[in-house]
Amino acid sequence: MPDDAIAAHALAKRYGRIGALQDLTLRVARGECLGFLGPNGAGKSTAVKMLVGLVRPTGGAAEVLGKPVGDRATRARIGYLPELFRYPDWLAAREVLAFHARLLRLRDAARAIDTVLDEVGLRERAGDRVGTYSKGMQQRLGLAVALLGAPEIVFLDEPTSALDPVGRSDVRALIERLRARGTTVFLNSHLLGEVERVCDRVCVVDRGRVVAQGTVEALTGATRGVRVRLDDGWREFDCAPAEIPDVIARLVREGARIHAVEPNQTTLEDRFLALVAHA
Numbered sequence: 001m002p003d004d005a006i007a008a009h010a011l012a013k014r015y016g017r018i019g020a021l022q023d024l025t026l027r028v029a030r031g032e033c034l035g036f037l038g039p040n041g042a043g044k045s046t047a048v049k050m051l052v053g054l055v056r057p058t059g060g061a062a063e064v065l066g067k068p069v070g071d072r073a074t075r076a077r078i079g080y081l082p083e084l085f086r087y088p089d090w091l092a093a094r095e096v097l098a099f100h101a102r103l104l105r106l107r108d109a110a111r112a113i114d115t116v117l118d119e120v121g122l123r124e125r126a127g128d129r130v131g132t133y134s135k136g137m138q139q140r141l142g143l144a145v146a147l148l149g150a151p152e153i154v155f156l157d158e159p160t161s162a163l164d165p166v167g168r169s170d171v172r173a174l175i176e177r178l179r180a181r182g183t184t185v186f187l188n189s190h191l192l193g194e195v196e197r198v199c200d201r202v203c204v205v206d207r208g209r210v211v212a213q214g215t216v217e218a219l220t221g222a223t224r225g226v227r228v229r230l231d232d233g234w235r236e237f238d239c240a241p242a243e244i245p246d247v248i249a250r251l252v253r254e255g256a257r258i259h260a261v262e263p264n265q266t267t268l269e270d271r272f273l274a275l276v277a278h279a
């Protein structure tokens with residue numbers, strides 16, 4: 001489909017005897033935020049490297065922004081934050097960005113650089129050397145490089161693994177801004193809460209294979225029962241979702257004071273653990 005940002009068909013990668021990724025069939029619409037989930041070694045980074053054209057598939061095919069993966073002209077329209085990267089210690093952040101701006105042949109480089117520095121909150125330290133940066137700041141710089149030139153699609157490979165809770169929430173806000181702007185986001189993560197909050201759709205991989213795909217709601221969904229906190233603590237009531245108001249009304253009639261009500265809900269984490277539970 002012309003509107004697909006990503007269309008992969010039976011995409012596969014072998015490293016000798018290791019099937020790093022097998023049979024990935026996937027579509028991501030433009031403007032969508034996809035959470036690509038899986039335990040360590042599942043094949044997430046391999047998938048992203050193939051989609052950005054760094055690793056050659058050994059099977060299947062994929063298109064990004066309507067062009068076969070690896071297409072050179074398309075690369076300038078793609079942003080990529082690798083899982084592991086390191087910029088030279090002796091370069092200032094602004095120099096790193098200037099180098100990438102040249103690679104992208106950006107016209108108004110100075111402005112584009114300021115834009116991404118603001119976006120990731122590094123403007124004040126942009127003249128300092130990378131060697132003086134904390135891990136979190138280096139990660140922000142990686143994000144700034146990925147966002148340089150306002151790419152149409154951004155691949156983020158574990159963007160928050162080096163970040164503290166504040167940094168994580170900043171990255172979440174950033175992803176939300178990208179989405180609001182219509183940028184397609186492909187988010188590799190094993191942090192489920194994060195994916196649950198920002199992604200429209202989720203693809204779960206395990207040992208090189210897709211084990212589930214769908215919207216977060218479809219994968220989780222409400223289940224039976226409700227937890228209610230009364231004066232003396234939490235109590236569980238078994239009921240269908242539609243019966244929750246009746247349960248609460250009855251408790252109030254009986255004179256209970258209600259402090260909190262939580263419908264039982266399968267979290268993405270529950271579902272994920274069930275999907276990737278190994279023998």
Ligand SMILES: Nc1ncnc2c1ncn2[C@@H]1O[C@H](COP(=O)(O)OP(=O)(O)O)[C@@H](O)[C@H]1O
Pocket residue numbers: 015018019020021038039040041042043044045046047
């Ligand atoms: N360059 C490589 N050479 C050999 N094996 C690799 C290479 N890259 C990844 N693998 C293997 O492929 C599998 C998937 O790795 P990876 O895509 O990095 O997983 P994830 O990102 O989900 O943690 C792992 O078993 C890993 O050891």
Ligand SMILES: [Mg+2]
Pocket residue numbers: 044045046083157
């Ligand atoms: Mg990885």
